[in-house]
Amino acid sequence: MSTGARRALVVAGLAGLGLLAVWAVTGLPDFGHPIGRYGVLAPQVALAKRHVTDAVGGVTFDLRGLDTLGEELILFCAAVGATVLLRAERPGEEEATEESQRVPPRPAGALRALGAGLGGPLLVLGAYVVVHGHLTPGGGFQGGVILAAAVLLVYAAGQLIGLEHVRATTLVELAEAIGAAAFVIVAVGGLVFATAAMANFLPFGTSGSLLSGGTIPVLNIAVGVEVAAGITLILTELLGRALFDDREEDS
């Protein structure tokens, strides 16, 4: 179709759809006065039964835990997908040696200092957000993204991450798969140790303390690991594997 015809079609379609949608939303309850008891019962139940003070965390990882499992698997697929789709991008032998011999320009001193200074605190902040997800706003997904940002910060400040004896990308791929597997294992654990899949089978503790909520903190940590690794993997592939110093350890 020509550009003009396409534009006309989509404008006509959106005009109709927009009109219908506007008409439909006038039928919603007034803003600020929702109906329905699910939203009222859920925080009460999460607090009373599971002793979690962050109701959103309770809903995400306990009441609607299966949705979170699906969401985690989506991230897993996307990380694997980025690897698969971009692996043909990786340079062949000659290009790789050529790249390793090319010295990138040194970033500014201020940038490197900031990166060095902020890297540690970001890691701590990420870990804190992951672990306290059942008490205060946060949780596995949010904390995992902060942890991935710490890795990206190191890259932006001009350093590469290299490890001895194991390729950094292998470690990240492993971490991602283990995080996803851990979630599935806890879900199956519900079947084994309690009556239903995804049941919360660890002791609930007292609300407000770190060891409360049963399996919720465990799931938070699993998700945190998986999201951090998954986002790092996606960024690694999109940036052409420039985050990690993978060149020397093929021994």
Added chain:
Amino acid sequence: MVLAPLAVLVPAGMACLFAALSPFISRRPGPISTAAAVATLALCALLLGRTGERIVVWFGGWEPRHGVALGIDFAPDGIGAGLALLVAVLGVAALAMAAHLIAEEDVLFGALTLVFLAAMIGFCLTGDLFNLFVFFELMSVAAYVLVGYEVRQRAPLEGSLTFAITNTVGSILLLFGIGLLYGRTGALNLAQMGHALAAGPADVLVVVAFALVAGGLLVKAAVVPFHLWTADAYSVAPTPVCILLAGAFSELGLYGLARVYWTVFHGALGPHEAELRAILVGAGVLTGLVGAVMCAAQHHLKRMLAFATIAQVGLFLIGLGLLGTDGVAGTAVWLVADGLVKASLFGCVAMVQHRYDAIEEGELHGRARALWPVGVLFTLDALLIASLPPSGSFLGHSLVEDAALKEPGYRWVPAVLLLVCGLVGGTLLRAAGRVFLGLGRPAPRDADGDEVGEEDTQRERGGQRGRPSVWLWGPSLVLLVGSIVWGVLPGVRAAVARAAAGFTDTAGYAREVLGDAPLHPVAPELHAPGVTAVLYAAGSLALALTVAAATLGRTDTLPRPVTRAVGGLRALHSGHPGDYVAWAVAGVAVLGGLFAVLLT
């Protein structure tokens, strides 16, 4: 109690395990992925055995209180568990073939396919609308990656891109509809939503929400005008992925629509059933005819099969759109039978492509004589699509015809079914004749340059001269036989009738899920195919043979206006994602408008 969650958790867990092991495995992993799929198959089969009555499993042990569902449930009944089993069967076939077809197959392909299977099984079993959306998205993301798996060629990029963009737009529309429904009902559980909507007025919000939800699901189901992504994606995806896409992915879109209608909207929209029936059957007829015509115009074997799938989806939508228990039963039988046949067809096409490195009718003309056993399989499959008795397709076709004839004003439907089946079957027979026997004149090159399949054909693992491996023709044969057996097994009609009665029993579903004693709906009497059915089947077979003979003989016999019209239709399938999105938006707007006018 245990089987339903395990049917999803086992393949998902194995997929994560394989991905964790992937950096350490350098050999080709073929059998372990297939073994995992077989385990899933066993779980689904056991689950089907238990679903005489509906099973309700609440995750996390969160039973509903006072009629408010707090957690997520799986509520498999006969139809849901049956579809899950079909998905598992196709998954085993796909993974069995993958080891021999995909050049760069490694553990990650197996992991992604297992996640794809887990998502589809979860989609079939769930009883919660947002959970349905999550599994819908998981299916989609896994599919985007799998379609683009052989990414070195040129065309897979475009097919995967348009597929991803169009389906994402569909999922956005679906989620918008879910938001509207949550605002109105305050619930996400299908049964609870149905309760809440039935108690209130069926106003514009309900109807627009239905249009948006239906729009999202119909994009996946590949109903016209949301179908434009299908041929592009199928023509570039590796064959094992095509098997899953053709046999299960689109059919699950229709299943989702039927499930959501019967549990959520039936109570509210019940008074306007006749208008809704007209709209759905109309959409089905349009899809069937467009699919059949486009199929006949194709010379690329995989695109031909893609349009055949679209045509069949149209026929299934007619069966479901009759909004009756008989229609649901007939469609369920037909869907399973045709899913198996299409998988077998893709297997045959893969064997030909693997051997001769070409996929166009013109390039393959007469070259596949050495593969004549594959030709026999292909021809049998084509005849089954044209409803060769006795088979699952014939049974399903006849049940849908009976359902249509029972509905006053829809007596013309069997004629449309005959036309579409005949045209599609005839096109496939023509292809078989050209490729395997060298009959007729070689097909012309497409002027628009179907460049897929030129130098860059998928280099599926190279150079197997001699007979195709048993892992390639074995699954095709088994699937074909399975489709025939499905139609003649005693007890199938009664079991499916019972399952369909449970599926369409809105009140019963609500009671069972929200905690009351189950009702026992009356299962309809489904008659064995009688004389009418045999006559219609004979008609469709005759049409198929005529079409095949006519098009084999001469290639330029159609009158000018027809060729121009078909050319215009083909031009709409332009490969440009913006076009596809524009048509999808327009389609949802039209659907919403029709609903708003006719259903409020």
Added chain:
Amino acid sequence: MSVLPYLVAVWLLAVGLYGVATSRHLVHLVICLSVAQASTYVLLLGVGYRFPGRAPVFADLPPGTSVVDPVVQALTLTDVVVEATVTAVLLALTMRVQRRFGTVDPDQLGALRG
């Protein structure tokens, strides 16, 4: 205006979809998809808001206080993750397209017709 948040959601949806259909650059198209998806976040969160609007975190609130709906927040969280991952996959495909064809204009990509 108690429907204003919902009207914002409808506007975002319309604008996003218009951008997707008429885009001349694949990265722009992917961002427009994010905009369209953002309309669902606004709709969900708007539907769950409850006056007087306390956050559903009881670390400093007495149990039983009226809070906003945490269920829609969980749904929006899922939605955000889904959108981020789809964006990642689409961008990976876009990078491949750029490498292979040298262009990211959808109008100029034309291998699949008919």
